Amino acid sequence: MVQRPTARRQQGGFTLLLAMGIVTMVTLAVLLSYGMVSREAEVQGDGRRYKEAYFAAQAGLAEAREAMRIRLGVDETYTPAIQAMLALQVNEPGLNGGARPYFEVLPGPGGAGTWNSLAINEADLAPAERQSPSGEDYAAYPRQENVRYRVFLRDDEDGDPSGALDDNKQVWLIAIGEVVGPEGSRPTRAVIQALITNENAPAVTSPGTVMTGGGSDNTYSTTADAPDDFTDVATLSSAP
Template identity: 75%
Template sequence: MGIVTMVTLAVLLSYGLVSREAEVQGDGRRYKEAYFAAEAGLAEGREAMRIRVGAERRYTFAFADMQQVNEPGLNGGIRPFFEVLPGPGAPGSWNSLAINPADLAPAERQSPSGEDYAAFPLQENVRYRVFVRDDEDDTDDGLTDTNGQVWLIAVGEVVGRAGSRPTRAVIQTLISNENAPAVTSPGNEMTGGGPANTYSETGPGPTILTPVMTLNSGS
């Protein structure tokens, strides 16, 4: 009986260790999926903000065009959150990263040798949301942008089994609009120079062409 008891305890202990190790590995895998979902949402949100702002240098009117978030943890405060990419459902819904096999090209559903995959992850439990809020600039109402910079926040989430906690990853970055064209020219053109690397000093006297110092790379 003693030997049977010891063997039973050893089996139970081994089973517990294996279960905990599998749980840790599963959490790591789900966090990576949530992180990649947040990265995808961040890239899509950055492009959406670029298109929405256009050639403007400030984000004030973009705030007025988006829905303010009023949810636990995301409502109130000095600088409110705005929904950049509203989900397809009711307000506060998520954007799904689920894969529809019908949308995949034949090569994407086959192995390198040309064999069809029997099954592959459809990512039906992976989703994301993207928010924007003003940074700490000259105003404190959170609705007026004065420095052309705002915080873009992406949340990726992997939903577990019923009753289990979801796994989330949050990424935020400070963005500024660069749609407006920048006027530049080679050399010292902005100060009156030209392609001959000379500076034209105009005045009451004769025009003097002064060579401009250039740096030559050695051989």
């Protein structure tokens, strides 16, 4: 004789299936929420790292502009500065092609081809910089050990095709800021380019004495501008 399932057994099986379905839906919802939260955290982290890289590039650009001002001196063009940097020409993938070479403006501690670090040494900070406004010491201070930058110089499109001679008193500075992520992750970079112009003007000299009132014949034209030794300036300036 075949025993058929009772209504109670059928109801129990349906409840089990319903419970399993609910658990599955809740699990999927949790996993979906976790994925969304992870992606949002990753986006926010990328934004924060990009800002750090951007400010690192800005710092490198400001330092490079001052370095180029010092190298320029009183020269009217950037040619002497570029010629002095020929040994710092960059020969790296992506930076060694084209007719106009790149030059390393700020070589890192290891020489050309190395990065400059923006790491902070807590020992160099004043006590107030290591404390909150209420005077409490920070438990962890951001050292910025993963923030670095490089700056390159490249001549603009002027009359010289070699890129080593400046004809129009203008060159490009390219600053790259980088934030290195955890091992195996991609770095975050920001690139800033600035066209700088040399404003040095050629020296202008005029004949005559350097004193006020001096003429081309090294005489004075008025008694007000004459030294104490001379009493008849008008006679001196008009003498044949």
